[in-house]
Amino acid sequence: MFRNNYDNDVTTFSPTGRIFQVEYALEAIKQGSAAVGMVSKNHVVLVALKRNAEELGSYQKKVIKIDEHLGVALAGLAPDARVLSNFLRQQAMSSKMVFNRPLNLSKAVYSIADKAQENTQSAGGRPYGVGLLIAGIDETGPHLYEFQPSGSVLEYYGTAIGARSQAARTFLEDKYEEFADASKEKLIEYALTALRDTLAQDKELNLYNTTVAVVGKDEPFTIYDDDRVQQWLDLLDSLSNKRHKSSDDENKEEGEEKNEEEEKNEEEEKKNDTEEAEQHDAAQDHPESSHEGDRMDTD
Amino acid sequence: MNHNPVNWGRPSDDQYGPYNYQIANASNVASQATKNSQNEFPTMHTQQPMITGASVVAVKFNDGVVMATDKLGSYGSLLRLDDLERMIQVGDSTVVGVSGDISDFQYLQRLLDELLIEDNYDMEQSNLKASHVHEYLRGVFYNRRSKMNPLWNACVVAGFDADGEVFLKYVNLLGVSYSSPAIATGFGAYMGVPLLRQKVENEEDVKKLEKEDAIKLVRDCMKVLFYRDARSWDKYDLCVITKSTKKIEFQKGLECEGQSWKFARDISGYGLPQQ
Amino acid sequence: MQAQNTLLNTEYSTDAQTEPIEHRFNPYQDNGGTILGIAGEDFAVLAGDTRQTVGYSIDSRYEPKVHDVGDNLLLSANGFSADGVQLVKVFQNQLKWYHFDNNKEMAVSSAARLIQHMLYRKRMFPYYVATILAGLDEEGKGAIYSFDPVGSYEREQCRAGGAAASLIMPFLDNQVNFKNQMDPESNGTKRRPLKYLSLEEVIQLVRDAFTSATERHIEVGDGLQILIVTKDGVRSEYFPLKKD
Numbered sequence: 001m002f003r004n005n006y007d008n009d010v011t012t013f014s015p016t017g018r019i020f021q022v023e024y025a026l027e028a029i030k031q032g033s034a035a036v037g038m039v040s041k042n043h044v045v046l047v048a049l050k051r052n053a054e055e056l057g058s059y060q061k062k063v064i065k066i067d068e069h070l071g072v073a074l075a076g077l078a079p080d081a082r083v084l085s086n087f088l089r090q091q092a093m094s095s096k097m098v099f100n101r102p103l104n105l106s107k108a109v110y111s112i113a114d115k116a117q118e119n120t121q122s123a124g125g126r127p128y129g130v131g132l133l134i135a136g137i138d139e140t141g142p143h144l145y146e147f148q149p150s151g152s153v154l155e156y157y158g159t160a161i162g163a164r165s166q167a168a169r170t171f172l173e174d175k176y177e178e179f180a181d182a183s184k185e186k187l188i189e190y191a192l193t194a195l196r197d198t199l200a201q202d203k204e205l206n207l208y209n210t211t212v213a214v215v216g217k218d219e220p221f222t223i224y225d226d227d228r229v230q231q232w233l234d235l236l237d238s239l240s241n242k243r244h245k246s247s248d249d250e251n252k253e254e255g256e257e258k259n260e261e262e263e264k265n266e267e268e269e270k271k272n273d274t275e276e277a278e279q280h281d282a283a284q285d286h287p288e289s290s291h292e293g294d295r296m297d298t299d
Numbered sequence: 300m301n302h303n304p305v306n307w308g309r310p311s312d313d314q315y316g317p318y319n320y321q322i323a324n325a326s327n328v329a330s331q332a333t334k335n336s337q338n339e340f341p342t343m344h345t346q347q348p349m350i351t352g353a354s355v356v357a358v359k360f361n362d363g364v365v366m367a368t369d370k371l372g373s374y375g376s377l378l379r380l381d382d383l384e385r386m387i388q389v390g391d392s393t394v395v396g397v398s399g400d401i402s403d404f405q406y407l408q409r410l411l412d413e414l415l416i417e418d419n420y421d422m423e424q425s426n427l428k429a430s431h432v433h434e435y436l437r438g439v440f441y442n443r444r445s446k447m448n449p450l451w452n453a454c455v456v457a458g459f460d461a462d463g464e465v466f467l468k469y470v471n472l473l474g475v476s477y478s479s480p481a482i483a484t485g486f487g488a489y490m491g492v493p494l495l496r497q498k499v500e501n502e503e504d505v506k507k508l509e510k511e512d513a514i515k516l517v518r519d520c521m522k523v524l525f526y527r528d529a530r531s532w533d534k535y536d537l538c539v540i541t542k543s544t545k546k547i548e549f550q551k552g553l554e555c556e557g558q559s560w561k562f563a564r565d566i567s568g569y570g571l572p573q574q
Numbered sequence: 575m576q577a578q579n580t581l582l583n584t585e586y587s588t589d590a591q592t593e594p595i596e597h598r599f600n601p602y603q604d605n606g607g608t609i610l611g612i613a614g615e616d617f618a619v620l621a622g623d624t625r626q627t628v629g630y631s632i633d634s635r636y637e638p639k640v641h642d643v644g645d646n647l648l649l650s651a652n653g654f655s656a657d658g659v660q661l662v663k664v665f666q667n668q669l670k671w672y673h674f675d676n677n678k679e680m681a682v683s684s685a686a687r688l689i690q691h692m693l694y695r696k697r698m699f700p701y702y703v704a705t706i707l708a709g710l711d712e713e714g715k716g717a718i719y720s721f722d723p724v725g726s727y728e729r730e731q732c733r734a735g736g737a738a739a740s741l742i743m744p745f746l747d748n749q750v751n752f753k754n755q756m757d758p759e760s761n762g763t764k765r766r767p768l769k770y771l772s773l774e775e776v777i778q779l780v781r782d783a784f785t786s787a788t789e790r791h792i793e794v795g796d797g798l799q800i801l802i803v804t805k806d807g808v809r810s811e812y813f814p815l816k817k818d
Contacts, residue, residue: 099435100434101428140426346598437656445601449599475605478637479634479636500635
C-alpha cells in the first residue's frame with residue numbers, strides 16, 4: 001500500500017531532499033477550482049470558478065474580503081482558507097486599531113507565510129491545504145501575491161491557481177505586457193478570458209459559478225456575485241472554453257488536474273486512468289472509491 | 300479597648316491578625332527582600348511625575364511645522380538635568396516633542412525605537428508616518444491610563460501624514476488628543492498658544508505664515524516662557540519640518556536672545572510688597 | 575498643603591496625619607462641547623460644536639466629534655474626549671466584523687443595542703460620555719438613540735448631550751415635541767398637535783440651539799458641524815460659531 005516511506009510526516013526529508021507532505025499539500029490546491037489574479041497600475045482583479053458539490057447545493061465561496069483594501073481568492077481546502085483569512089482580518093484590524101493604517105500587503109502575506117512555514121517543520125500537524133491569491137492596494141500601489149502551503153510567497157503581474165490553471169497562466173503569459181495600462185473593465189475581461197480557458201469541455205461561465213472581485217486605488221475591495229457578475233460576463237464574446245471547440249484532444253495536457261471532473265464525469269475519468277499511473281501521488285492512485293466517502297472537499 | 304481614635308471602627312489586630320498586604324497585591328520586589336515586613340506597600344502606580352520637562356511649543360507654517368523644547372529637566376524646583384533633548388525623531392517623517400516625566404519620556408523613546416525597527420522588518424520600505432505614530436501613542440497612553448498606571452507625559456507629534464501632508468497633533472497621559480495649527484503643552488498652553496494664535500488662528504492663516512516668521516514666533520514663545528515659567532529654561536532645541544524639501548532639521552542648543560528684564564521691576568502683587 | 579483636621583482635638587489627634595495623604599490619579603477629564611441629534615420623517619441630523627476644551631483653556635477650535643461610521647449611521651460620544659474617540663473607534667471595528675459575519679448593513683436598532691453592550695461592559699470604569707446615535711430605521715424614518723455613560727438607552731425624536739445639554743434640551747422639548755404649546759383656537763384646552771419638522775426647519779433649530787448655547791456656555795463655540803443622514807447617504811455642513 002505504501003510506496004513511499006518518506007511521506008508519513010512533515011518532518012522527514014526524502015533522500016532526494018523533498019518533503020512529500022508539503023508537495024501533497026500543493027496537490028490539494030490543484031484539486032480546487034481555478035482562481036485567476038491580475039494587476040494593472042490602478043487595479044487588482046481576482047476572478048474564480050465556484051463549484052457546487054451537488055446540483056441542489058450552494059456554490060462554495062472563492063473570494064474572501066479581508067479589509068477595504070485587500071482580499072483573497074482560494075483554491076484547495078476552503079476551511080483552511082477561512083482560518084488564514086480570519087488571521088489576516090485580525091492583522092488588518094490591528095493595523096487599523098493601533099496605527100490607523102491599512103495593513104501593508106507584503107506584511108500581510110509574510111504573516112501567513114510564517115504560519116504556513118511553521119507547519120512544514122513541526123510534527124503532529126499538517127501543512128495548510130490551500131493556495132491563495134492575495135490582491136490588494138497599499139501605500140506602494142497595487143499588488144498580487146500567490147501564497148502556497150510551503151510558506152513561499154511570490155508577487156505576480158498575473159497568475160492562476162487551481163484545477164487546469166496552466167491554461168490560464170498560458171493566456172496571461174501571452175498578454176501580461178498589456179496589463180499595466182489596462183482599464184478596470186479590460187483587466188476583468190482578460191481575467192475572465194483566462195478563467196474561461198480553464199473550463200472543462202462541457203462547462204461554461206455563468207453568473208452562478210463565476211466570482212469577480214476588484215480593488216482599486218479609490219475603490220474598496222468589492223466582490224461581485226450572482227446577478228452582479230452578469231455585467232462582467234457580458235464583456236466576453238463566448239462563455240465556454242474555445243480551445244475545446246477547436247481541438248478535442250488538447251485537454252489531455254491537463255490530465256493531472258482532472259480531479260475536478262471525478263465527481264461529475266466518471267466516464268472521462270476512466271479514459272484518463274492510463275495517465276494516472278505515471279503519477280507518484282499515492283492519494284491520486286485511488287480515485288473514486290476513497291473519495292466519495294469522507295475526504296475533505298476542495299474548492 | 301484601643302483608645303486611639305485612628306483605630307476606631309477598624310478591624311483590630313487582636314481579633315483578625317495583622318493586615319495581609321498580599322491581599323492588596325503587595326509589591327513583589329519589596330516582599331522578596333523583606334517577607335512579611337510591615338513596610339510592604341500595595342503595588343504602586345505613578346501618582347506624580349518626578350523629573351519633569353516643561354512646555355513643548357509647536358506651530359504650523361505654510362510649508363511645515365516648527366517645534367521647540369527647552370533642555371531642562373527639573374526635579375521639583377531643582378535644576379536637575381541641563382542637557383536634555385526632548386524631541387525624538389521617529390523615521391524620516393515624524394518628530395515627537397515630549398513634556399512631563401522624563402523617565403516615562405525615555406520609556407517612550409525606547410518604545411518608538413522598537414516600533415521603527417519592527418516597522419522595517421519584512422517591508423519593501425518603511426511606512427511609519429506621523430499620523431501612525433500619533434495613533435500608536437494615543438493607544439499607549441489610553442491603555443496605560445485605563446490601567447490606572449499612566450505614562451505622565453503630554454506629547455506633540457509633528458511631521459508628515461500618509462498623504463505627505465503636514466501633520467500636527469497633541470496627545471497626553473489620558474489619551475486625550477486634538478489637532479490645531481498651534482499647539483503647546485504645560486505652561487505653553489497658557490502663555491505660548493495665545494501668542495501663536497495671534498498669527499495662526501486657523502488653517503487659512505497657516506498659509507500666510509512664512510518659515511522664518513514661524514521660527515521667530517516659536518523663539519519668542521520660548522523667551523516669554525522663560526520669563527514667566529519658573530520650570531523653564533533659556534537653552535532649548537528647535538526643530539523645523541519642511542514639506543517642500545521633506546526635511547527634518549534640528550537646531551540644537553539655541554538660547555533666548557534679546558532678553559529684557561525691565562518689565563520685572565514693575566511686577567507687583569505677589570507676596571510682600573517690595574520697598 | 576496641610577491636611578484638614580477633621581478629628582476631635584484629643585491627645586491622639588495628630589496621629590492621623592502620620593498616614594500619607596493620597597493623591598489619586600484622575601483618569602477622567604471634561605473636554606466640554608455639546609452634541610445634538612434630531613430625527614425627521616425621512617432624515618436624521620447629528621450635530622456637534624468643534625471646540626475641545628480643558629478647564630478654561632481652548633485646546634482646539636476644530637476637532638470634529640460627530641462621525642459618519644458607515645452603514646448610514648452617525649455617532650458621537652461627548653464628554654471625556656479620549657473615551658469618546660475610543661468608543662467610536664471600537665464601534666467601527668465591531669461594525670466591520672459585523673459585515674464579515676453577517677454580510678449585510680447594520681440596522682440602527684442593532685447598532686444601538688451594540689453600543690449599549692459596549693458601554694455596559696465598562697460599567698465599573700465607564701466611558702465618561704453622553705452618546706448619541708443617528709440613522710434611519712427599517713421603515714426609513716429618522717431615528718435618534720441616546721445613551722447614558724453606562725449604556726441605558728432609548729429611541730427619541732431629539733436629544734442634546736454634553737456640556738450645554740441642559741440649556742438646549744428644554745428648547746428642543748418646546749420646538750420639536752411642542753411641549754407647553756397649545757392650539758391657539760382651543761383657548762388653552764388642547765395641545766398643539768405633533769408634526770414632523772422639515773430638514774430646513776431642523777437645521778435652523780440646530781443652528782439656533784448652538785448659537786444660544788455658545789452665548790451662555792464657555793465650553794461651547796468655534797464651529798458647528800452638522801451631519802445629515804437621508805436615504806441617499808450622509809452629507810455634512812459647517813457653520814462658524816463665536817470664538818470667544
